[in-house]
Amino acid sequence: MASTASDRAGLHYLPPGSRSVKVVVLGAFGVGKTTYVETVSEIAPLQTEEHLTEAGQNVDHLTVSSKATTTVSxxxxxxxxxxxxxxxxxxxxxxxxxADTIRWLLEGALGGLVLVDTRHLEQCWESIGLLEEAGIPYTIAINSFAGSPAYAKDVLREALALPADRPLVRLDARHLESAKAGLIALVTDILSPMRSPAR
Ligand SMILES: Nc1nc2c(ncn2[C@@H]2O[C@H](COP(=O)(O)OP(=O)(O)OP(=O)(O)O)[C@@H](O)[C@H]2O)c(=O)[nH]1
Ligand SMILES: [Mg+2]
Structure with missing residues (x-):
């Protein structure tokens, strides 16, 4: 039987009748998550930013230069x-x-995009751990910052102990054409015919 447009788009891998997909953008403090959602969104994004102040220094990271706010929800x-x-x-x-807010956000998500700054590779493990705990497939997106080491992909994969079937892309969260690479890799993976529907 000839494939339909929806088959070619991979829609038959979604729950019957569904054309919408929930995805979560994760990563360490200041890695560009809010910037990413703002760049790729076709609607004015909802944001929940609050000012970073010294009063929060016992519970919050305050140390990304040029950053005055942090996402609180x-x-x-x-x-x-x-x-x-x-x-x-x-x-x-x-x-x-x-972390508990992120667990809640992950409910019903079909995929996670983990933004990573190569200056602080180890900081992405918490996000990956939450995704693995929830059984949600993820894609790694290296977000480019001035001064970030430009490691080869195989070096990054080894450093992150990334399973071979997890996609890894490079992007700049501030620019739509570049940022789209993350969504394309994530959605291609989610809708892959090779992926078991149980995942
Ligand atoms: N050089 C560079 N700067 C970026 C990029 N993406 C974001 N930034 C900047 O990095 C800072 C962090 O941006 P946010 O998008 O607020 O980071 P976040 O991950 O949402 O931060 P939290 O919600 O506080 O964890 C901002 O000043 C952005 O302008 C990028 O791809 N390259
Ligand atoms: Mg944010």
Whole structure:
């Protein structure tokens, strides 16, 4: 039987009748999650930013230069893909005290995009751990910052102990054309015919 447009777009891998996909953008403090959701969203994103102050220094990271605010709940945006799939994008908070909020955000998500700054590779493990705990497939996106070491992909994979079937891309969260690479890799993986429906 000839494949339909929805088959070619991979829609038959979604729950019957569904054309929407919830994805979560995760990563450590200040790695560019809010910037990413704002860049790729086709609607004005919902943001929950609060000012970083010295009063929070016992519970929050305060140390990203040029950063005066931090996400205290989530970001929300939407992006429609070719084929009619609508991505609902949730940006996670990055402060370690919000792990339970992230677990809640992950409920019902079909995929996670983990932003990584190569200056602080180890800081992404908490996000990966939460995704693995929830059984949600993820894609790693190296976000480029001035002064970030430009490691080769195989070096990054080894350093992150990344399973061979997990996609890894490079992008700049501030620029749409570059940022889209993350969504494309994530959605291609989620909708892959090789992926078991049980995952
Ligand atoms: N050079 C560079 N700067 C970026 C990039 N993405 C974000 N930034 C900057 O990095 C800072 C952090 O951005 P946010 O998007 O607030 O980071 P976040 O991950 O949402 O931060 P939290 O929610 O506090 O964890 C901002 O000043 C951005 O302008 C990028 O791809 N490259
Ligand atoms: Mg944020």
């Amino acid at each position: 989530m970001d929300f945006g939407r992006r429609t893909l070719a084929g009619g799939i609508v991505l609902y994008l949730f940006g996670a908070p990055g402060q370690p005290r919000f």
